[in-house]
Amino acid sequence: MTDKPVLALTLGDVAGISPEITARTMLHHPDLRERAVPVVIGDADSLRRGCEVVGEDPAKVRVLGDVREATNDPDTLEVLQAGPSLGHVPFGEIHPDAGDGSHRFVVEACTLAKQGVVDAIVTAPLNKAAMHAGGHKFPGHTELLAHEFGVSNFSLVLSAGDLYFFHLTTHVSLRRAIDDVTPERTDAVLELVGAFTKALGRPDERIGLAGLNPHAGENRIFGDEDADVLAPAVERARAAGLDVHGPLPADALIPQAVQGKWNLVVVCYHDQGHAPFKAVYGDEGVNITVGLPVVRVSVDHGTAFDIAGQGVAREASLVLAAERAAALAPGWDHVWRTAQGTASETATS
Numbered sequence: 001m002t003d004k005p006v007l008a009l010t011l012g013d014v015a016g017i018s019p020e021i022t023a024r025t026m027l028h029h030p031d032l033r034e035r036a037v038p039v040v041i042g043d044a045d046s047l048r049r050g051c052e053v054v055g056e057d058p059a060k061v062r063v064l065g066d067v068r069e070a071t072n073d074p075d076t077l078e079v080l081q082a083g084p085s086l087g088h089v090p091f092g093e094i095h096p097d098a099g100d101g102s103h104r105f106v107v108e109a110c111t112l113a114k115q116g117v118v119d120a121i122v123t124a125p126l127n128k129a130a131m132h133a134g135g136h137k138f139p140g141h142t143e144l145l146a147h148e149f150g151v152s153n154f155s156l157v158l159s160a161g162d163l164y165f166f167h168l169t170t171h172v173s174l175r176r177a178i179d180d181v182t183p184e185r186t187d188a189v190l191e192l193v194g195a196f197t198k199a200l201g202r203p204d205e206r207i208g209l210a211g212l213n214p215h216a217g218e219n220r221i222f223g224d225e226d227a228d229v230l231a232p233a234v235e236r237a238r239a240a241g242l243d244v245h246g247p248l249p250a251d252a253l254i255p256q257a258v259q260g261k262w263n264l265v266v267v268c269y270h271d272q273g274h275a276p277f278k279a280v281y282g283d284e285g286v287n288i289t290v291g292l293p294v295v296r297v298s299v300d301h302g303t304a305f306d307i308a309g310q311g312v313a314r315e316a317s318l319v320l321a322a323e324r325a326a327a328l329a330p331g332w333d334h335v336w337r338t339a340q341g342t343a344s345e346t347a348t349s
Helices: 018-028 030-034 044-053 096-114 128-133 141-149 174-180 183-199 225-239 250-258 270-284 316-348
Strands: 006-010 037-042 061-064 077-081 120-123 155-160 163-167 207-210 244-248 264-267 286-290 295-299
Touching: 006 018, 006 096, 006 316, 018 030, 018 037, 018 044, 018 077, 018 316, 030 037, 030 316, 037 044, 037 096, 044 061, 044 077, 096 120, 096 128, 096 141, 120 316, 141 286, 155 183, 155 270, 163 183, 163 250, 163 270, 183 207, 183 225, 183 264, 183 286, 183 316, 207 225, 207 250, 225 244, 244 250, 250 264, 250 270, 264 270, 270 316, 286 316, 295 316
Parallel strands: 006 037, 006 120, 037 077, 061 077, 120 295, 163 264, 207 244, 207 264
Antiparallel strands: 155 163, 155 286, 286 295
């Protein structure tokens, strides 16, 4: 096990499709065990129910007392029990116990990462309404992880292959997103992108920044934010040595990125990035959080309450997330140190 990264797979919301796609990921993809040691952080009873849904023997679930007890047997589903059983939670419903559990699983994974017991965190989907009902008022996974690690400069990044979509804002209303596109936030995310390109060994990579307004404001006809906030940030980033271009009309920039002209794109708000990305890449995409001291990769879909428990949910995105986490984990410390170094240089300049 020592030569393979240990992945903490958080189970997410057990009322959704997470138990069944986790069971399939762990039991139907033995080649994953050649790259990593996946251990579920969650609830054994929910996993047993997930096994039944996909036609697997619930007896394959093995509860660990410690992550370091994992055998990485491809015919077992090894889980660290985090809190009380959630076997009573029905499929397809918002339930406060499921929301509380999804929060608890992530917190436990973060604790294990801080202790150096796991090398990466892979998150199955949670339901924000259920998490709120369970008493945890985070907008989503990304913000919860940032809170647990005590970081303030981070970005949700959608990735498919060599394409990365960084986001200036994510889980806020569109009205608030406009207010949150500030000079400070834009500078911070462009710094993260620069750190990421250095860690990838591609410091000269071109970066495209999408405009906030249609046609990137069209010379202020459709708003002033592009000219007053985004354009000056691009100038500052270019002065710092980054090959940033923009703000560019999103309806031109994003199709060009899909066609291969850009590998690194910065979008202004959630749906500006998520809607086209999911339309094009579907199960081929994952969600990476850049700015954390440990790798975190997630599926790029939700809890799918409407099909939970039916055995029809596809596990492709979760498998891809685990594979991407295993690939990123060995070099992630360099990503983290580079990002931290960039932030320190900016603070002292």
